[in-house]
Amino acid sequence: MSAQPEQHEVEAEQRRLRAVENVGVLDDVHQQRLDRLTRTAQVAFDVPASSITLIEADHAWYPTICGLPSDPVPRQDTYCSRALDMGTVVVSHDTAADPRFKDLPFATGEGALRFYAARVLRDPAGNALGTFCLFDVQPRDFSEREMRLLEELGAWAESELLASAEMSRAHMVQAAMLPDAPLELEQWQVEGVCTPAQAVGGDYFDYSVTDGLLSFGLADVMGKGTGAALIGAGVRVGLRAARSAVADGADLGRVITLLEQGSIADLDRAGSFVTLFEGVADLASGELRWVDAGLGLAVLVRADGTAEQMRGEDLPLGVIPGRGFTEHVTRMEAGDRLVVFSDGVLDLLDDENRWLEPVADLVRRHAAPRDLFAAVNSLARQRMPMDDITVLSVYRRA
Template sequence: MKSLAETGLLDSPAEEGFDRITRLAQKLFGVSAASVALIAQDRQFLKSVVGDLNVNTPRAESFCSHTILTPNTLVIEDAQQDDRFSNNPLVLGQPNIRFYAGEPLQGPGGHNIGTLCIIDDVPRTFSEEQKQVLQDLAAIAQREINVRTDLKNGAKIQQAHLPGNSPSLPGYSISACSRPAGDLSGDFHDWHLHNGRLRFTLADVMGKGTGPAILTATVRAGLRATADREPSEALTAVSEELLSNLARTESFVTAFHAELDPATGIVRYADAGHGLAHHVTAGSAITRLSTLNAPLGIMPGMQWHTHSLTLNHGDSLIIPSDGVLELLNEDLKELATALQLLPASTDVATDLNRLALSPGASTDDVTVLILRRN
């Protein structure tokens, strides 16, 4: 059961990747139904189904619960003539199963967790050639399971690398909220204290999925390793380090990287093509910190510049990713209006989720970092 739980598939919504396989199986074999079935402790759950089958069935009645006990294809050519199934409610009543063929599917660690199966309401013979076709389709379903499991595990690792509680910094607070478009995010935020100063970053790797997620970890590690340098010098060093990787993936990284001196409120920052950070004063005046500097990884020899601003008491520095701008119809004025409200927010995560679930919801990763001087 642990292996099944690790996939995150039990009781999850239908997905086209699996539905395509069951549709193909039903058409290829000309049967009444096909499904990707997952076997839980007390029931069978159909992740994908074509035909008139219940999504949930007691495990005791499930044909697939027999299939997962063997590494081989289970074929029942006539269930009424098989002592194991002749009195099964699914044979005696709807869906009147007479023929069944199932191929085991595995979860993490190689444990059988379910099947790709086909059924019909009339007896059938099943040749070795047909068995091979079912095995080939099951291999495709198995890849779908493996990819989703890898993404779930990758998301857990990525979450573990995000900063935890904000550092103790009397007079200031820093917080962030992130909503990936999928399991893995191309956005990242980070903060840590270095020699009594707060270093913080929001970066966005172009694209979504595994590749950008790997690059976010590399960028974060590079910026942490250059904490003793000016923000602009840190960006230069990381860009040169990443140049070949970014070129191979045809990607680039926008980033806002900064350092706060808590004693003075001075923030020294460098912006690599991000251009969405906003300074909100205690009186709610808002200024966007635009930039002419390019993203990281565009070409060798690029230079970035360090700028500064002062956070007075009651001021905030708010840095959204471009997924937030997408939520607001790519309108910078709408973005400024929305960000003006965040310094007074008592629950940034709720406010961001409200935006994320709006009618024009973004298909991009969405992240916001807020530094306040109380």
């Protein structure tokens, strides 16, 4: 009769399974790096198969595998499941003769994997996620040099898995901070889209309605990745907190000036700056107050088809602190369309210095924001931009 596992063993396994779940789905960059790792291992060790194996409750699955089928297999049938409790590096020169593995189906019979070597992959808390492993159909020796190389490649694989998990969580958090649905008002239609160049990026857009006023904005933080995303999140929170003051009549330029004062220490430490467009529209009259802090990428296409670039003279937040920002006033009439975008869109154009007319033409040809975003996405697939792409549309229907 088999002994029941101790309570602490059950709890440890539950923690381990949560750690495996946190790895999630690999982004494209980390997936490609892991694929290169297993291909490198095949060549470096002259083995027919190599894999990264993650061990779930009932199955083992392979984020990357070379030389063997990629279908998940029952956990109890795998060398890797047993290797989790055997130390950091596990080597079996002949699995059919090794008491640790010889009862497993892969150790004997046709197509048996007679050699196995693995480096166990762990998270920072020590939870075993799975293995970076090598297989051969023949028993073989394994030198000290090969042991060191396996340890190094396994550490690399471990780092890539954890980095991908961290980026995936950051991506989910950042996506959750964006507006979760378009605004469909009686005469107004507001929508945005953000596509980071990496899993997370420094762009963001935002919009909300309070007391008959539509507040909206787009910011682009210098840089990409998690650091830029953190700065962007801080700016967004500061602007959201200030919108009640703007609704009460506070000068929008003064609000942006105070926001810069509150964030300048963070910008200095990060060596970064933020370009920004922030607007407040009166839904009844169409009066639009706006500030352009170094972005310069906003176009207002009037109902008659004429296009105006909405650009101020102010610098980005963090470039010359204390210089201040200026509120501008215009009016959006029925049928007007305002589009604000980040400089990643410029990568999609033939001449980024002459963007006004090509962008205005895109806006003219797409009466719905979603159709406009689809057109931008189609260009992105053709041009492969290197920067984040964010577009915010504010349409006042005819």
